[in-house]
Amino acid sequence: DLARLHDTGSTATILHQGEDGRGALMLLRLPDDTPTPVHNHNTWGVAVVIEGTNRYWRWERLDDGSDPDRAELRLGEVFEHGPGEYVMWGDPPHDLHAQQGMDGAAYEFVFFGRNPNLQPRAYFDPETGRVTCAAAADSAGMLNPAG
Template sequence: MDTSDWLVTQVGECLPCDAPRDDEFPASPYRLYRFLTDVEDILRDRPEDEARLAAIRPLVRRLLVSSDWLQGEYRAPDPQTGWSVVILYDEPDFPLTVQMVAWLPGKVSPIHNHGTWGVVAVVSGEEKNTLWKRSPTPEFPDRIESVGDRIFLPGEIISFLPDAIHCIEAMGEEPTITFNLYGVTDYQRRFEFNPRDRTAHLF
């Protein structure tokens, strides 16, 4: 199993990050409620997104290593839409949401950013991320260009800055299952992009 951690920046760089090995974690169970309070403390103490993500990534890894049950908490993708979401935690005025997302093989997402920090851990299947960056012209201020793609495998954790732009495609033969953690969305900062028309709209 690959155990790489990554940071995707607003210009589509995919930077490798230090990742603890699975055997470095304490043997005691790491419960979801402790994880939530630990992340809440990080968000309170660290205002800067990159520092937040550096602190949160190892907690996500520890949670997934410790909690086998989490890996089964997904719903089969809807055959109509090709995907499904199970909200594992979402409380009003709590600064994060936790989701399990499943995609049918071949399904492709729109090109988007999240308007908040995010951490995605691949639980099973393969997820291709195509990364983009803004490349504005006077005529097309929302023009973007692709800066490459990368396939992530189970055990990999990808963290995103709020303005990181990507689209994903579920690869392989089986559904792609991911554990996703997001901060509070700034809806004035979250866009879907259309590279052909060189436009973007809030969603």
């Protein structure tokens, strides 16, 4: 339930998932009304826009991550990409980002090294340094029955 996790109108559909949650392919919809909060995915991935334009904020974690409730973040880069363009990210801590559709919803195919819905996600407030964790989406309801 991505809308609940992000508190936006974002949606995600799992199109395929490999054994043990490895290699998840999703279709993501990002509305243009508000950006997602800064969050992680606990895995590496690549996203390619198939329709619309996506604004992407890449964040860098400056602390060592030893305090699970606090984080010091710095905005690394902001860019927009459209159909056929992609963004890649590495394993944590290199997976911190926020994103938003521009001038209408953006749709992406996203390939994750592991299904990000199988473990809790961290959400970051860059202004206060506060980190909160949210229970993972109900992956049982999102799995591809053929996959």
